Amino acid sequence: AGVRENDISWDTVQLPAATALYLAAGKADWLGGRFVEAKWDLGEVERDWKEKIIAKNALVSKLSVP
Secondary structure, eight states: OOOGGGGGOOOOOOOHHHHHHHHTTTGGGGGTTTTTTTTTTTTHHHHHHHHHHHHHTOOOOOOOOO
């Protein structure tokens, strides 16, 4: 049995486009090099999480070379 169409949540193109514009406008330069999810409220992330993310260098993927 496959996935029924009603079981899938589709986002509009406006969501990732708005996220890209927000990031490109320089409003969140502190997020550079970090994982960002388009579904996040970036205003809330900045307000509630910015200090914690920066302090712990969170949301960063690192390549480890032996």
